[in-house]
Amino acid sequence: MTGETVHNLRGDYSRMRPDYTVEQEWDGYSDAEHDLWRRLFARQVALAPKYACDEFVEILPELHFGDGIPRFDEVNAKLKPATNWQLVAVPGLLPDITFFDHLANRRFPVTVWLRDPKEFDYIVEPDIFHDFYGHVPLLFQPVFADYLQAYGRGGLKAHALGAIEMLARLYWYTVEFGLIETPKGLRSYGAGTLSSGGELPYCVDSPNPNRIGFDLLRIMRTRYKIDTFQETYFVIRDFSELFEATAPDFTPYYELLQGRPPHEASTVLPTDRVL
Numbered sequence: 001m002t003g004e005t006v007h008n009l010r011g012d013y014s015r016m017r018p019d020y021t022v023e024q025e026w027d028g029y030s031d032a033e034h035d036l037w038r039r040l041f042a043r044q045v046a047l048a049p050k051y052a053c054d055e056f057v058e059i060l061p062e063l064h065f066g067d068g069i070p071r072f073d074e075v076n077a078k079l080k081p082a083t084n085w086q087l088v089a090v091p092g093l094l095p096d097i098t099f100f101d102h103l104a105n106r107r108f109p110v111t112v113w114l115r116d117p118k119e120f121d122y123i124v125e126p127d128i129f130h131d132f133y134g135h136v137p138l139l140f141q142p143v144f145a146d147y148l149q150a151y152g153r154g155g156l157k158a159h160a161l162g163a164i165e166m167l168a169r170l171y172w173y174t175v176e177f178g179l180i181e182t183p184k185g186l187r188s189y190g191a192g193t194l195s196s197g198g199e200l201p202y203c204v205d206s207p208n209p210n211r212i213g214f215d216l217l218r219i220m221r222t223r224y225k226i227d228t229f230q231e232t233y234f235v236i237r238d239f240s241e242l243f244e245a246t247a248p249d250f251t252p253y254y255e256l257l258q259g260r261p262p263h264e265a266s267t268v269l270p271t272d273r274v275l
């Protein structure tokens with residue numbers, strides 16, 4: 001997730017390197033922070049078997065996220081041989097270009113700070129719990145991992161073409177809030193839902209939101225909600241569908257879409273595959 005400006009953000013941007021990375025300074029986390037992490041973890045992990053995709057559920061025990069705030073270096077030692085991704089520590093949201101450049105080089109930026117206890121249920125800016133618990137497990141899935149790198153490369157290209165907004169919608173409706181069809185039913189693979197106590201059951205069970213089959217151009221034309229649960233989720237059949245549908249050159253897609261007004265988050269079209 002990106003933030004075009006880093007002003008007024010919560011993290012400490014005063015000691016970062018030019019690529020916005022910092023040291024995690026793991027020894028600086030308090031006992032209270034480790035305890036809060038363990039409580040956040042306990043709630044989410046209890047929901048995972050019913051609502052998270054198998055790829056997420058199966059890798060979690062190997063990551064020991066339940067012990068307390070994880071160390072970047074320990075996870076990196078496992079991630080490198082698995083998919084050749086690495087985590088980098090950052091103060092918080094990054095400028096778009098910086099974010100895309102990290103992804104394009106298989107570096108996933110993870111925020112170093114943890115929310116306050118009063119933000120147990122909801123947090124505005126992504127913290128280490130969202131970034132680590134929500135995003136890192138799927139970095140072990142080879143096809144998804146390749147998709148994320150391709151997304152980073154595509155972001156650098158979209159920037160040059162003035163198409164960041166359309167590409168950001170794709171990130172939102174896949175990496176953050178994506179659903180996947182499985183033999184057991186719909187499951188989440190999106191970090192925004194996987195890390196949320198309220199929205200994880202909601203995205204699978206609630207009769208309220210629309211669930212629509214993945215459709216690249218439709219997604220890039222669809223607005224999203226940042227301060228409520230989503231009104232629409234898009235559903236992939238498997239990670240290969242996601243990778244293959246996004247492999248073509250987007251330049252003609254951007255040209256086609258640039259002249260058209262966006263759809264609202266709640267819109268259902270006659271052409272949608274509604275699940």
Ligand code: PHE
Pocket residue numbers: 147150151153154155157158170246247248249250251
């Ligand atoms: N194929 C896209 C392009 O050429 C890049 C991309 C890949 C974007 C994967 C998002 C996800 O612009």
Ligand code: FE
Pocket residue numbers: 001126130131134135176191192
């Ligand atoms: Fe995120």
